[in-house]
Amino acid sequence: MVVFPELTQLDLTGPYEVFCRMSDAEVLLIGAALSPMRSEFGLTFTPDVTFTDSPQLDVLFVPGGRGISDAMQSQPLLDFLRRQAATASYVTSVCTGALVLGAAGLLEGYRATTHWLSHDLLAPLGAIPVDERVVVDRNRITGGGVTAGIDFALRVVAHLRGDRAAQEIQLTIEYDPAPPFQAGSPKVAPRDLVEELTAKRRKVQDERRKLIQRITRKP
């Protein structure tokens, strides 16, 4: 599990909880250095190993968050992803982690998903956007925004250890969701709320779009 400053902590901690409960799994936080990294709201994560010292991974995972703009331009991080993706069984992301995979060229021609606000940024990175909560295309598994990480991780466990193992974890973490409102996606949320949030986030999304244009420009 790749970590970088200003990530969205639940993108990471949702799948982390599920992966850690899988039999015979070692879950590593992997970062540029071994010093604690601050996530968006202050929670810190300390990498277990660095990009340089990491073993070859079976599952490569990238979370999203505000910090992806820097992550998408970090050569050590992008090189690490490319190196690991060459041999990993699964190359995966949650939320805007997909844009980081895309920046590394790892979603070229793959069906993928990301946070709904960033869905239109998949195509400029060569991915085929799919409006589903979890998208599996060959060995790429991508999840939607933040909380999609739990659905995503259970799907990954089902691929790795079978349905029964995933079900046991689901029962252990009592994942029988009951959202108090119908507001979890732009398809079901009140229209004016979707518009308000989209407007609020326009500046960030425009900056991301420009960044992607810049990094995908052929020399």
Place this chain on the structure above:
Amino acid sequence: MVVFPELTQLDLTGPYEVFCRMSDAEVLLIGAALSPMRSEFGLTFTPDVTFTDSPQLDVLFVPGGRGISDAMQSQPLLDFLRRQAATASYVTSVCTGALVLGAAGLLEGYRATTHWLSHDLLAPLGAIPVDERVVVDRNRITGGGVTAGIDFALRVVAHLRGDRAAQEIQLTIEYDPAPPFQAGSPKVAPRDLVEELTAKRRKVQDERRKLIQRITRKP
């Protein structure tokens, strides 16, 4: 948000993600000391303040996990909970955090819920067990196991800031869950899986039951 060693990190990080997105909220991790604490699978959390230095809180929150057995016997932690609960607007928990609230005497006569495996331990602590994902009784708000923390936290935000604020957070974290299996509660999971998991956890649950008998015994 109270932290202690061997807590279940998603009990904490689910609500943390939601609470941090609330307007005008300061979210603090509060522990016995300022040193990093290891959660069940290794992720560490560093308290922002200690039990001694904490300000008076509007919302008091307790997560669950393997570490509750020690937490339920920690006088500094129980004293802190009692002191804060006397003035807090809301006294809350997720998962087996309810048993810690109960050990502090804070659920006496209150309707409450907890992780399904520990539901039968609520009554011995004086609480009235209710089989719902989130239970609100006066100013006590308790959530079920692990992932119930997200439903729980959105309910808390709705109480504090109104439905619209909770809906905006729900849309931002794309909480439109799509569990891959029907296995998230003993009511819907395959019967043999429920029995297998119950058997696997019997020893831990028996120990908790004995601990509760001991700490609730009148002198």
